[in-house]
Amino acid sequence: xxxxxxxxxxxxxxxxxxxxxxxxxxxxxxxxxxxxxxxxxxxxxxxxxxxxxxxxxxxxxxxxxxxxxxxxxxxxxxxxxxxxxxxxxxxxxxxxxxxxxxxxxxxxxxxxxxxxxxxxxxxxxxxxxxxxxxxxxxxxxxxxxxxxxxxxxxxxxxxxxxxxxxxxxxxxxxxxxxxxxxxxxxxxxxxxxxxxxxxxxxxxxxxxxxxxxxxxxxxxxxxxxxxxxxxxxxxxxxxxxxxxxxxxxxxxxxxxxxxxxxxx
Numbered sequence: 001x002x003x004x005x006x007x008x009x010x011x012x013x014x015x016x017x018x019x020x021x022x023x024x025x026x027x028x029x030x031x032x033x034x035x036x037x038x039x040x041x042x043x044x045x046x047x048x049x050x051x052x053x054x055x056x057x058x059x060x061x062x063x064x065x066x067x068x069x070x071x072x073x074x075x076x077x078x079x080x081x082x083x084x085x086x087x088x089x090x091x092x093x094x095x096x097x098x099x100x101x102x103x104x105x106x107x108x109x110x111x112x113x114x115x116x117x118x119x120x121x122x123x124x125x126x127x128x129x130x131x132x133x134x135x136x137x138x139x140x141x142x143x144x145x146x147x148x149x150x151x152x153x154x155x156x157x158x159x160x161x162x163x164x165x166x167x168x169x170x171x172x173x174x175x176x177x178x179x180x181x182x183x184x185x186x187x188x189x190x191x192x193x194x195x196x197x198x199x200x201x202x203x204x205x206x207x208x209x210x211x212x213x214x215x216x217x218x219x220x221x222x223x224x225x226x227x228x229x230x231x232x233x234x235x236x237x238x239x240x241x242x243x244x245x246x247x248x249x250x251x252x253x254x255x256x257x258x259x260x261x262x263x264x
Contacts, residue, residue: 002245004061004095005033007040010244011063015099015106018131019138024101025067030086031095037061040241042234043253044227046096051085053255055092062089063241065234067098103233104139105129110183110233111141114202117161118154118179119146126180126192140182140189142196148175151200151220158202158224164258165228170211171220176200183229190214190221204229227258 008028020026037060043050046068054062068089069082078084089096103109105125115123126140145154151172159165180193180201187206190198194217201219204226214221235252242250 001036001038002248003033004028004031004035004037004097007037007061007063007241007245008033008097010241011097011099014240015102015109016134016137017099017102018134019105019129020100020102021139025070026098026100026102029067029069029096029098030089031061031093031097035060035093035095037095037248039249040238040245041251041253042238042241043256044231044234045256046085046089048085049255049257050253051088053253054094055088058092059094061095061097063097063099063234063237065098065100065103065230067100068096101139103237104183105137107137110230111139111181113233113236114158114181114183114229115141115143115179118157120144120179121146123181126182126189126196140180140186140192142178142180142193142198144177145179148177150175151222154179154200154202155222155224158222158228162224162228162232164231165224166260166262167222167224169220169222170215171218172222174199174220176220184226186229190219194219202229225258225260227260231256231258 017026039059040061041059042063045066046064076083120143123141123143125138128138155167176199178199180198182189184204186203187210201221238252
């Protein structure tokens, strides 16, 4: 029977933790490496819905993209949300692993998958890793579309692939070829994209001032929503785990939803 350690070792192979950002909290965050895993669930975020599903389905391990906990906890009680979630998971004997920014930057991770979805076969990291042996990897992606498209046409492609996407942005009517990508809250990578001749910057969400910066630089900026820019990759990851560990019952959370709604 496979253990938490087996899964963690495999995750290190596909998404080396060294690729993660220095501020991040990565790897095995909760649990016993020796514990057996018969069922495993992936999700974008651990909240009451996904934790409840994991407990109900008696999983041995959850791979959650966003770390829980993210910041150090001085105490673990049910007086606040993070403590209560950690308490419930620990009480059910569920291990938690978070690849977060390492999965963002992995060779087959989120940004690489978004690039493939747009047909960007020549995509390279926006910010190459400085770690020896990983210099061909790094944060974000940048590359060229197979043919010039408007930002709105790129948005339509992604909306078809990711129905929960809510495309909006800056300068989406202009025709572009060179695209920079940074999933999630990736607006901070816009300067790096501009340095590499980016004409359209794709991310999940960005601040108002990042949008202003893109407009002033004459660059299109497309935001499809944090959830839509990342959640699909946890479904892909679950499929990969099922292939690698066929004896483990594996799925992406069925209860997880984007908390953001559009007003009609």
